[in-house]
Amino acid sequence: MADKDEEMVVTPWEVRGKIDYDRLIELFGTQRIDQRLRERIYKAAGEKHFLLERGLFFSHRDLDWLLDEYAKGHPFFIYTGRGPSGQVHIGHLIPWMFTKWLKDRFKTRLYFQLTNDEKFFFEECMTIEEVRHYTYENSLDLLALGFEPETTFLIDDIKHIDLLYELGVQVAKKVTFSTAKAVYGFENSMNIGGIWYPALQAVPAFLHSWIVGKNVPCLIPCAIDQDPHWRVTRDVADKLGYYKPASIQNKFVPGLGEGGKMSSSDPMSAIFTTDKPKLARKKVMNAFTGGRATAEEQRRLGANPDVCSVFKYYSFIFMPDDRELADIDQKCRSGAILCGECKQILAPRMVEFLERHQAAREEMKDRVDEFSAARLRDEVRR
């Protein structure tokens, strides 16, 4: 759980302090997603999306340009990814579900990078075997969301390095240690793998263009903490003659405790996709809420959904319907519902979701290879 009084630090490898998203937009130099842009996305997509509507995706780079290109008949591809250092929790799935919506609505390819080399470099005690294990485990979670193999390519950094290295060396040559130090805060104690790694995270933004031999726009849906990577990637794009990737950025998905983002390192703060339903229910029942000290007080004064982790689950995944969400919000603020009752609404939805997800996940166990980026080798050779 983040200490609210601590200074805000947001890098791809560390998020702490009280997060001020307005200041992040300013610091990182991204753009806010405003109502005009939201409408533009909805129009192009053919429908609204509640995660845009509710502000989880709040910031972007070059989305207008991307939609201009799309309107001119120039399709884009989507690139996102995951550092496989542990099991996936519900918070990870939310941006992936949004990614799937984008992919389906805009009929794009998805390049999904599993940065096992990164996790190996940055996590002191992590072994190759462990990152490999989580690469597989995390792939199951992504694929359980229903992506199509024809247009979905899982890039395993270590396994598919042959597809990435030639572009990687070109990126790396354009980035000095001074730049990496300034952008990522690297110290001299950083290992030389960690210093090299940002080059590889840039690669999938150019990979499709490199494969097809012409510039194709790229959209990166991701959490705002990854933005330093895209600043470097965009800078290098210019130098290598590729389009700068556009991005659409989300806030951190809150955990079940007070404040902070859902974190794999605190097991009770997050519901993992592999949690037994009984444990998930228990975590829901223990979740931090905006309730009052006593039931009597809450009936009288109402509670505060703005700080409630249960309410955030509703907002970002379990109540896409605006009327239903407004209704629970009103009941909460008015004291018409107590936190225990409210959690009894969330718990069965969580359990049902997990059961469905776990069944889908199970089905993908023999099918991961169908999504392998290894298939791109044939496209490169053509």
Place this chain on the structure above:
Amino acid sequence: MADKDEEMVVTPWEVRGKIDYDRLIELFGTQRIDQRLRERIYKAAGEKHFLLERGLFFSHRDLDWLLDEYAKGHPFFIYTGRGPSGQVHIGHLIPWMFTKWLKDRFKTRLYFQLTNDEKFFFEECMTIEEVRHYTYENSLDLLALGFEPETTFLIDDIKHIDLLYELGVQVAKKVTFSTAKAVYGFENSMNIGGIWYPALQAVPAFLHSWIVGKNVPCLIPCAIDQDPHWRVTRDVADKLGYYKPASIQNKFVPGLGEGGKMSSSDPMSAIFTTDKPKLARKKVMNAFTGGRATAEEQRRLGANPDVCSVFKYYSFIFMPDDRELADIDQKCRSGAILCGECKQILAPRMVEFLERHQAAREEMKDRVDEFSAARLRDEVRR
């Protein structure tokens, strides 16, 4: 040409100043090859070698240990390589010919790394296409020396990165930027590819052991300027549980001008393997010698073969026969032969060597793939 008064600087990427080999042994912490060790090598190899006898290979690490292991019936493999940033000159061939002798006498495998990523990172203006071109061109020169495909594996860093990366990330995790800065003199302006690269140069020292799944000793014949790499490699070997590679190190092969090493960047200082015989003859006739100002003076006082580039060609390649070399040495010192006459002995040998080499090189043009490290993929899978 090196400035003799300049401070000595020897790194894998820069050699300047007057080279003091005794001081290098001390600075780098290597061992001198003495008569006892020479005899031991000859005994194990079954014959003498003039490049050891004449001190071109003068320094080593762990050769006694390697020979102990060999005597116990534990064979070793050989690893060396080349940074393909230009055409190969005669000076490059000399250690490769010695490598071939070692390989033949000790019946080993050879892993030969073509570090095209390194050259791309370290040479500002070099393109991927150029390093790829020289990778192929330089391979022809190596193979023209008569290596057998069954036991010779050409590793093209970019093309065969899939064979190297998993070991590379393990090495890289054990080397901090501080270490790289101290060992290689990297500045903050170094690009992040160049910083990463030393990890990849370490990999072939472990590759064979990794492939066969047990520790196998490794011998690296190389020029002394590469020693910083082996210091890092040996340090990491311990941490990863591999044997520290042994090495046998040569002095810089002198150029045709005064002092310095033969350099690809000064075309007249070196005879390239692709030089037309006529040009090679011209270069020989223009070579720097230890002669006197006038013929009369030289007849009277004799010349100095110790500083003569023609004499070095005799020593290191064209006069393996000790009596012949002693004879020319005596004639030179006594004034019995003038430099022009002496060059007339070298020129036809050089031309004949080049013609033979160029014919062999031509024959290898369709055969490079037979030597590809790509074949190791099958061994890795087994």
